[in-house]
Amino acid sequence: MRILNKQDIASSQITPKEVFDDRRAFIQKASACITVSAMVSLVQPFQVFGASASENALSKPVNLNPMSLKYSKTSYGVGEKQTSYNDITTYNNYYEFGTSKSEPAVNAKLFKPHPWTVSIAGEVKKSKTISIEDLYKLAPLEERIYRMRCVEGWSMVVPWVGIPLAQLIKWAEPNSNAKYVEFISLADPQQMSGVNLPILDWPYTEALRLDEAMHPLAIMAVGVYGEQLPNQNGAPMRLVVPWKYGFKGAKSIVKIRFTEKMPQTTWMKAGPDEYGFYANVNPLVEHPRWSQATEKRIGSGLFSGRIKTEMFNGYAEQVGQMYAGLDLRKNF
Amino acid sequence: MISLFKRAPTKRQLLFIRNTFFLVCLTPLLRLVFLGFEDHLTANPVEFVERSTGFWTLFTLLVTLTISPVRLLIGVAWPIQLRRMIGLFMFFYACLHITTYLWLDHSFFWPDISHDILKHPYVLVGLTAFVLTIPLALSSTNSMMKRLGGRWKKLHRLIYIIAILGIVHFWWLVKKDIREPLFYGSFLFTLLVIRIHFHYLKPKNH
Numbered sequence: 001m002r003i004l005n006k007q008d009i010a011s012s013q014i015t016p017k018e019v020f021d022d023r024r025a026f027i028q029k030a031s032a033c034i035t036v037s038a039m040v041s042l043v044q045p046f047q048v049f050g051a052s053a054s055e056n057a058l059s060k061p062v063n064l065n066p067m068s069l070k071y072s073k074t075s076y077g078v079g080e081k082q083t084s085y086n087d088i089t090t091y092n093n094y095y096e097f098g099t100s101k102s103e104p105a106v107n108a109k110l111f112k113p114h115p116w117t118v119s120i121a122g123e124v125k126k127s128k129t130i131s132i133e134d135l136y137k138l139a140p141l142e143e144r145i146y147r148m149r150c151v152e153g154w155s156m157v158v159p160w161v162g163i164p165l166a167q168l169i170k171w172a173e174p175n176s177n178a179k180y181v182e183f184i185s186l187a188d189p190q191q192m193s194g195v196n197l198p199i200l201d202w203p204y205t206e207a208l209r210l211d212e213a214m215h216p217l218a219i220m221a222v223g224v225y226g227e228q229l230p231n232q233n234g235a236p237m238r239l240v241v242p243w244k245y246g247f248k249g250a251k252s253i254v255k256i257r258f259t260e261k262m263p264q265t266t267w268m269k270a271g272p273d274e275y276g277f278y279a280n281v282n283p284l285v286e287h288p289r290w291s292q293a294t295e296k297r298i299g300s301g302l303f304s305g306r307i308k309t310e311m312f313n314g315y316a317e318q319v320g321q322m323y324a325g326l327d328l329r330k331n332f
Numbered sequence: 333m334i335s336l337f338k339r340a341p342t343k344r345q346l347l348f349i350r351n352t353f354f355l356v357c358l359t360p361l362l363r364l365v366f367l368g369f370e371d372h373l374t375a376n377p378v379e380f381v382e383r384s385t386g387f388w389t390l391f392t393l394l395v396t397l398t399i400s401p402v403r404l405l406i407g408v409a410w411p412i413q414l415r416r417m418i419g420l421f422m423f424f425y426a427c428l429h430i431t432t433y434l435w436l437d438h439s440f441f442w443p444d445i446s447h448d449i450l451k452h453p454y455v456l457v458g459l460t461a462f463v464l465t466i467p468l469a470l471s472s473t474n475s476m477m478k479r480l481g482g483r484w485k486k487l488h489r490l491i492y493i494i495a496i497l498g499i500v501h502f503w504w505l506v507k508k509d510i511r512e513p514l515f516y517g518s519f520l521f522t523l524l525v526i527r528i529h530f531h532y533l534k535p536k537n538h
Contacts, residue, residue, distance in 0.1 A: 090375060099509035
């Protein structure tokens, strides 16, 4: 057995006298430090509550694709109070870049929306591709100020810039079998961190009936507020279907496929009882877990309360006839 | 480190620790007020305040439930002297949470609120949890503890039910990404397992 020699204790291991004498104060400081750091570290991974939320809130939104677009004004939504650019570009549901709404504006910064091509497939005369530059030339760009109602119960008014979706569909030349059109988003794990998590069945897929896609209100948006789309809003091109819940608007589309049978969309797979194929805005048909009768308008502040949600998001006059005879409770 | 932590603080130190904790527990509210004045409550301030107050309710609740397992595991008993204060902060944040829901979110419009409570289970579960916290807060004074005697302990076992309801409430409202409620749920589960282990599986010889 070895007896511990005095020299076996390195001088660095000896507690300095002043620290030893001050050990009570040390306990106090240490306990305060432990508490604070434990609280911080526990909430840190969570964007909504932790320090990172305020950092995101404080950072200015950046559009890395700020090229201004040449477009013509239209009468759609004239007189509606538009949601601020800041709110439109910092409050996004874009799970490919994270599931909290402040994440996409941060995580999409390195995303490269150029060069970009979209492939046309399925029930078409001929499979082909189109570059984003050529898409711009299919039809003159128009501004459409649309209300956007999210399935979660909030809404915005967004001045989109885009082309009528019908123009793109006509160019794609679907054949006579085509009844539906599917929009498939990019799912690139290198650029989109959220795709590495199995939260949704990637790639994000949305679809419309062909007559819905041909409706003059449906657009393929390439810009917002007169500029090219910021990455977090779905650059370089995204679907906008204003009478449906926001999740129908697939972002960063890389493939458009025409089908004969009704496609299964990502959210239908994620929650068949909660998200249907049509997803028309309908205050009378509740989401199983929350009401759809009212909505919070983004930008209206803390104390303004909710507003009533309108049938087909207020576009009933234009789109209602497409659903005549359809049971909207079953086909939610 | 643990041995430093194990030693019971003196009265003066305890006062200091208590005051520190008081301020720490107040920071989530101060943060909201600060962010509110700076207009930094995100694009959807009502949702942000609702989520934040809900989160701090759950967080302080889990802290109060951690105190006993810490004693059982490492023998540090003095933090129990902070438990009432933290528990009352839980009640405070729960009150702010439900006020946000009733006032900022629903403008005290009772037809919508009653419909929401009756039709949507996550709201009902959350409300039930809140109602159950009221007797705990009311019976938290020394005189109530004396008056209730042995029944006080039984009454305050409601906290386990409240905690489980709180996790269910959170789990039920997230759209798809369940990582957060899963994390807190697992934490609660661990705490309950520790208690069960010490109460039923380990003989009470210490």
